[in-house]
Amino acid sequence: KAGVTQTPRYLIKTRGQQVTLSCSPISGHRSVSWYQQTPGQGLQFLFEYFSETQRNKGNFPGRFSGRQFSNSRSEMNVSTLELGDSALYLCASSLDGIRGNKAEAFFGQGTRLTVV
Amino acid sequence: GNSVTQMEGPVTLSEEAFLTINCTYTATGYPSLFWYVQYPGEGLQLLLKATKADDKGSNKGFEATYRKETTSFHLEKGSVQVSDSAVYFCALLKGANNLFFGTGTRLTVIP
Numbered sequence: 001k002a003g004v005t006q007t008p009r010y011l012i013k014t015r016g017q018q019v020t021l022s023c024s025p026i027s028g029h030r031s032v033s034w035y036q037q038t039p040g041q042g043l044q045f046l047f048e049y050f051s052e053t054q055r056n057k058g059n060f061p062g063r064f065s066g067r068q069f070s071n072s073r074s075e076m077n078v079s080t081l082e083l084g085d086s087a088l089y090l091c092a093s094s095l096d097g098i099r100g101n102k103a104e105a106f107f108g109q110g111t112r113l114t115v116v
Numbered sequence: 117g118n119s120v121t122q123m124e125g126p127v128t129l130s131e132e133a134f135l136t137i138n139c140t141y142t143a144t145g146y147p148s149l150f151w152y153v154q155y156p157g158e159g160l161q162l163l164l165k166a167t168k169a170d171d172k173g174s175n176k177g178f179e180a181t182y183r184k185e186t187t188s189f190h191l192e193k194g195s196v197q198v199s200d201s202a203v204y205f206c207a208l209l210k211g212a213n214n215l216f217f218g219t220g221t222r223l224t225v226i227p
Contacts, residue, residue, distance in 0.1 A: 035215075042218070109157070
C-alpha cells in the first residue's frame with residue numbers, strides 16, 4: 001500500500017509570507033501528527049490530529065496551525081514566516097496513535113522549508 | 117517533564133564492529149520507548165520498540181532493552197554493516213502520537 005505522502009518536497013519562502021504543507025496518510029489511518037526537525041532543536045512535536053480534531057499540541061507559537069479533512073489528509077500552515085522556521089517538516093500517520101504494542105507511526109519523507 | 121538524552125555523535129565504525137548507542141530518558145509513569153532510523157533523504161523509520169520494563173525490542177540485528185532501574189534504552193548491534201550508516205533517534209511516547217526525540221546519533225560504517 002502507498003506510504004505517507006508529503007507535498008511539496010521542497011519550498012523556498014520569504015520572511016513574512018505564509019506557507020501550507022500537505023500530508024496524505026496511509027489509507028485507513030486516522031491519526032496524523034506533525035514534527036519539525038532542525039539541526040539546533042532536533043525533532044519537535046507540533047500537533048496531532050485525529051478524526052478532524054486536534055488531539056495533542058506541542059509547544060509552538062500560534063503561527064503554526066493545522067487541520068485535518070474528512071479523508072484524513074492534513075495540512076499545516078505557518079503564517080508570518082521567520083528565518084528560524086527553516087526546517088524539515090515531517091508528518092506521521094497511524095491508525096489511532098501509537099499506543100499499544102502493535103501500533104506504529106509511519107513517517108513521510110518530509111517537506112524541506114527554507115525561509116530567506 | 118519528558119526528555120531523552122542520547123549519546124553524542126558522530127560515530128564511525130569499521131564493518132563488523134560492535135555498536136552501542138546510549139539513550140537515557142526522563143518521564144512520568146512508564147512510557148513506551150523507541151528507536152527510529154533516518155537514512156539520507158528519507159523520513160524516519162521505526163527500528164524497534166519496547167512498551168514496558170524489561171521488554172527487549174529487536175529488528176535487523178539491532179536490540180535494545182527497556183531498563184526501568186537505570187531509565188535507559190541503549191541500542192546495540194553485534195556486527196554493523198555499511199548499509200547501517202544512518203542517523204539513529206531514541207524516543208519516548210507521551211500521548212497518542214507525541215514522541216519526544218533525542219538529538220540523534222549519526223553512524224558511519226566504513227568497509
